[in-house]
Amino acid sequence: MSPRQAMPASIQRAVPRRRQDMVAARRAWRTWLSTQGISAARFQQQAWDAHARGQSGLISAPTGSGKTLAALGGPIIAAMASGAQEEKKEPGFRMLWITPLRALASDTRERITKPVQDLLPAWRVALRTGDASAKDKRLSQTGGAQLLITTPESLAILLSHERSVEQFSGVQSVVVDEWHELLPSKRGVLLQLNLARLRVLAPEMQIWGLSATIGNLDQALQVLVRERSEAQMVIIEDTRPKPFHLHSILPAANMRLPWAGHLGLANLGEVAKLVLSTSTSIIFTNTRSQAELWFTALSSIWPEHADTLAVHHSSLDHHVRQGVEDGLRSGQLRCVVATSSLDLGVDFPAVDRVIQIGGARSVARTVQRAGRAKHRPGAAIHIDGVATQAMDLCEFAATRELAQQRVYESRTPLTLCFDVLSQHVMSMALSGGFEAEALMEEVKSSAAFEAMTMEQWNAVIDFLTRGSNSLVAYPQYERLKLGTEGRYAAANQVVTRRHRMGIGTIVTQSAISVRYLRGTRLGSIEENFIARLQPGDVFNFAGRSLQFVRVEGTTAWVRRSASIGTHTPAWAGSLMAMSLRVGERMQGLMAQTVRDGDDANHRIQTPELRHLLPLIQLQQQRSRVPQETQLLIEHVGGGQSKASARRSAAKVPGLFVYPFAGRVVHEGLALLLATRLATLGSNTFFWTCNEIGFMLQPQLPIDESSFNWTELLSPQGLQTDLQEAVNFSELARKRFKEIAQIAGLVTARIPGSRVPNRQLQVSAGLLFDVLSKYDPDHILLLEARQEALNQELHLPTLREILGRITQLERVQTWPQKHTPFSFGLWAESFRGQISNETWTEKVKRAAAQMEDDAAPASQGKNMISRRKAA
DNA sequence: AGAGCCCTCTCGACAT
Numbered sequence: 016m017s018p019r020q021a022m023p024a025s026i027q028r029a030v031p032r033r034r035q036d037m038v039a040a041r042r043a044w045r046t047w048l049s050t051q052g053i054s055a056a057r058f059q060q061q062a063w064d065a066h067a068r069g070q071s072g073l074i075s076a077p078t079g080s081g082k083t084l085a086a087l088g089g090p091i092i093a094a095m096a097s098g099a100q101e102e103k104k105e106p107g108f109r110m111l112w113i114t115p116l117r118a119l120a121s122d123t124r125e126r127i128t129k130p131v132q133d134l135l136p137a138w139r140v141a142l143r144t145g146d147a148s149a150k151d152k153r154l155s156q157t158g159g160a161q162l163l164i165t166t167p168e169s170l171a172i173l174l175s176h177e178r179s180v181e182q183f184s185g186v187q188s189v190v191v192d193e194w195h196e197l198l199p200s201k202r203g204v205l206l207q208l209n210l211a212r213l214r215v216l217a218p219e220m221q222i223w224g225l226s227a228t229i230g231n232l233d234q235a236l237q238v239l240v241r242e243r244s245e246a247q248m249v250i251i252e253d254t255r256p257k258p259f260h261l262h263s264i265l266p267a268a269n270m271r272l273p274w275a276g277h278l279g280l281a282n283l284g285e286v287a288k289l290v291l292s293t294s295t296s297i298i299f300t301n302t303r304s305q306a307e308l309w310f311t312a313l314s315s316i317w318p319e320h321a322d323t324l325a326v327h328h329s330s331l332d333h334h335v336r337q338g339v340e341d342g343l344r345s346g347q348l349r350c351v352v353a354t355s356s357l358d359l360g361v362d363f364p365a366v367d368r369v370i371q372i373g374g375a376r377s378v379a380r381t382v383q384r385a386g387r388a389k390h391r392p393g394a395a396i397h398i399d400g401v402a403t404q405a406m407d408l409c410e411f412a413a414t415r416e417l418a419q420q421r422v423y424e425s426r427t428p429l430t431l432c433f434d435v436l437s438q439h440v441m442s443m444a445l446s447g448g449f450e451a452e453a454l455m456e457e458v459k460s461s462a463a464f465e466a467m468t469m470e471q472w473n474a475v476i477d478f479l480t481r482g483s484n485s486l487v488a489y490p491q492y493e494r495l496k497l498g499t500e501g502r503y504a505a506a507n508q509v510v511t512r513r514h515r516m517g518i519g520t521i522v523t524q525s526a527i528s529v530r531y532l533r534g535t536r537l538g539s540i541e542e543n544f545i546a547r548l549q550p551g552d553v554f555n556f557a558g559r560s561l562q563f564v565r566v567e568g569t570t571a572w573v574r575r576s577a578s579i580g581t582h583t584p585a586w587a588g589s590l591m592a593m594s595l596r597v598g599e600r601m602q603g604l605m606a607q608t609v610r611d612g613d614d615a616n617h618r619i620q621t622p623e624l625r626h627l628l629p630l631i632q633l634q635q636q637r638s639r640v641p642q643e644t645q646l647l648i649e650h651v652g653g654g655q656s657k658a659s660a661r662r663s664a665a666k667v668p669g670l671f672v673y674p675f676a677g678r679v680v681h682e683g684l685a686l687l688l689a690t691r692l693a694t695l696g697s698n699t700f701f702w703t704c705n706e707i708g709f710m711l712q713p714q715l716p717i718d719e720s721s722f723n724w725t726e727l728l729s730p731q732g733l734q735t736d737l738q739e740a741v742n743f744s745e746l747a748r749k750r751f752k753e754i755a756q757i758a759g760l761v762t763a764r765i766p767g768s769r770v771p772n773r774q775l776q777v778s779a780g781l782l783f784d785v786l787s788k789y790d791p792d793h794i795l796l797l798e799a800r801q802e803a804l805n806q807e808l809h810l811p812t813l814r815e816i817l818g819r820i821t822q823l824e825r826v827q828t829w830p831q832k833h834t835p836f837s838f839g840l841w842a843e844s845f846r847g848q849i850s851n852e853t854w855t856e857k858v859k860r861a862a863a864q865m866e867d868d869a870a871p872a873s874q875g876k877n878m879i880s881r882r883k884a885a
Numbered sequence: 886a887g888a889g890c891c892c893t894c895t896c897g898a899c900a901t
Contacts, residue, residue, distance in 0.1 A: 115896095116896095145898060145899045166898060166899085167898080169898080171899095172899080196896090202897070202898080273890055274889060274890075276889095277890090278891070278893085280891085302893055305892090308892075328895085329896060329897080354896080355895040355896050359897090405889095515899095515900085516899075516900050517899085519897095520897095520898085521896090521898055521899085582892095585893065588894045588896090590895085591895060651887085832886095832887070833887060838888075838889080839890080841887075842890045
């Protein structure tokens with residue numbers, strides 16, 4: 016008897032059949048590709064082969080290189096080989112496609128439907144997102160689909176049902192699209208937990224991530240693919256060279272670039288010419304208000320039909336944005352001014368130019384935005400940079416160099432988010448209950464929680480069953496109960512219903528929604544902006560001039576206005592932190608320019624630095640351009656010399672420090688220094704920051720001999736000093752409000768009664784107070800403090816920067832006049848107090864410049880009046 | 886006093 020015959024009949028049939036079918040399936044796939052006119056790229060073939068070998072991994076390739084097919088091919092071939100094309104429709108998903116954007120989900124369905132329908136006719140595809148159709152929802156609930164396209168949140172909802180065990184236990188492969196986007200966020204943590212769940216339900220499943228190029232692909236792989244040996248996971252990169260071009264719009268020779276500012280409207284004419292020279296463009300700005308302002312400015316000189324220009328950002332209503340996206344896709348729009356809202360998303364093949372206003376603060380973001388333009392295979396990725404002030408030019412040069420060397424920023428994954436874990440544990444309680452130990456093991460199999468201790472786990476369970484020591488009297492906090500067989504389950508039906516409505520990790524701020532009197536929603540703005548308006552005032556929003564009528568509850572009613580508004584809303588968001596690598600390179604480029612010497616003009620190849628040469632030389636002449644190994648500290652405004660600065664108490668010099676670490680980090684450094692200096696004697700400091708440095712303006716002179724810089728900049732005692740510098744408890748309270756929502760301590764949405772967000776904030780605040788008083792070591796309080804340190808105060812980055820700074824040689828100068836570096840910081844301190852040339856004048860001038868480019872722009876000195884000096 | 890500055894503050898899902 017041959018060993019072959021000894022095998023059970025089922026295996027006997029399966030083994031040879033599978034091998035043959037694998038070959039046949041591959042051939043079928045290839046044939047299909049060729050009928051579609053697609054020739055496979057190398058990295059795509061590598062991905063299909065790796066999948067066939069049973070591997071999991073990460074596929075990293077630029078936009079437009081065919082990542083979807085790379086990820087799709089493996090699972091489709093495998094499904095064909097296992098005979099799925101003839102298979103009777105068995106209930107249960109075979110393949111999941113997870114994407115962070117709803118828009119991407121429907122776009123993906125369109126691209127996936129064809130190959131799946133052609134090759135796996137027995138398969139059905141369901142789209143399960145919040146806005147999916149009833150039919151799709153039914154299909155995903157009954158498990159009547161084989162391929163499910165969904166978001167992390169919708170997946171979490173599906174997995175919170177008892178039926179998920181049957182639905183998901185047949186899953187063979189999972190694809191996570193835009194993994195780099197989810198990786199550094201709590202959404203990524205939520206997904207990690209749900210993937211851990213899926214691995215238990217379907218132990219054989221293979222998982223593939225799709226990612227843009229990031230600095231830590233290895234880590235991204237490790238976080239996504241767990242419990243597999245090195246041999247079983249692989250990173251597949253598209254190594255075809257894709258040249259990157261960044262072209263800076265240099266100001267005309269007779270135009271000077273400002274030393275400060277960020278709006279960049281002086282370039283309006285140039286930008287308009289650029290936009291009108293191509294068929295369709297996206298203009299990226301860094302903030303929403305900047306997008307609105309640029310839109311208003313452009314529209315006032317727009318020569319075409321008004322409908323060919325649009326604005327797009329996250330505070331606009333969904334239908335407004337949808338309209339813009341449709342216009343971009345169909346090519347009806349000539350130009351859209353956008354924020355990061357168009358960084359990702361569905362492709363717009365009509366777009367052939369991308370313009371970036373001001374530096375994008377990171378290499379990855381710049382490349383991502385450049386990639387939004389139509390890509391021909393092999394063609395270079397191109398972006399036009401518009402400098403709003405001198406340092407932007409340097410940033411463009413640094414960014415281009417790093418992008419060409421393929422040096423990208425890393426995305427750091429989050430760990431130990433107990434608010435997300437609390438939410439997940441409740442979901443698991445809903446999905447048929449769990450045994451504590453088994454679920455703990457499952458949770459610990461994720462990268463986010465592998466370091467979790469037993470105590471922490473117990474604290475989470477305890478919190479869900481009892482609330483906390485101080486909340487024990489309130490039954491609504493008892494959400495979990497231990498059943499007779501040692502299984503935990505949801506305490507009651509109310510808990511169950513509320514929980515499903517609160518799934519997700521995105522917490523939005525309360526806002527006033529803007530509506531036409533006829534009812535159309537335009538979007539949302541902040542309460543304090545509306546509070547400053549009088550009825551009848553005209554403001555610019557959503558690309559329209561709106562007259563404010565009245566506020567009712569959380570709605571601001573408006574009507575259309577014919578005149579251009581004088582106000583534009585601003586939103587409190589967060590700053591885009593500058594990449595440390597970009598800052599470092601900026602300093603390096605300027606240092607190099609100085610080293611190149613007097614005849615630098617002949618040697619400097621970089622157009623931006625050539626343009627900046629006079630400025631850099633002036634900096635060197637008045638003060639110093641720091642070399643890479645130096646930290647420059649300027650004392651400006653103290654009088655004639657170092658000696659006289661000491662003598663004259665009336666003129667207190669400001670301290671200007673240039674670590675080139677980005678505004679966010681400089682804020683922390685300025686705070687730290689101010690606190691440490693204040694311990695030397697009572698004093699008051701004003702401080703301002705920009706991307707290259709910070710200014711500290713003491714009210715009373717500081718005795719330079721009373722401190723030493725090394726101690727002042729020491730990383731030692733960093734945390735305590737920082738906590739002292741700010742109202743740390745307020746920062747923690749702010750974080751706690753989000754954490755309480757994610758953990759389900761406060762419910763954002765109660766059906767029927769719409770609890771206003773403000774009320775929610777109050778109850779979260781109360782909880783914070785109660786816990787702080789009676790249960791100071793509550794696991795969610797500890798998390799709030801940790802998040803305040805890491806994400807509000809940026810402690811890890813600050814520590815890194817201080818470590819670097821202490822290695823540098825300090826160079827101190829006492830310039831008599833402001834330097835190109837210091838001026839920007841000094842000017843910043845007067846922001847909001849200075850008025851100059853009016854808006855319309857500037858626009859008119861830009862229009863004139865467009866019409867008659869030969870005519871020199873008016874060089875009249877700006878009228879500046881200082882209303883108030885503090 | 887200085888003085889070549891308009892306005893800083895992304896994005897993302899789900900639920901009713």
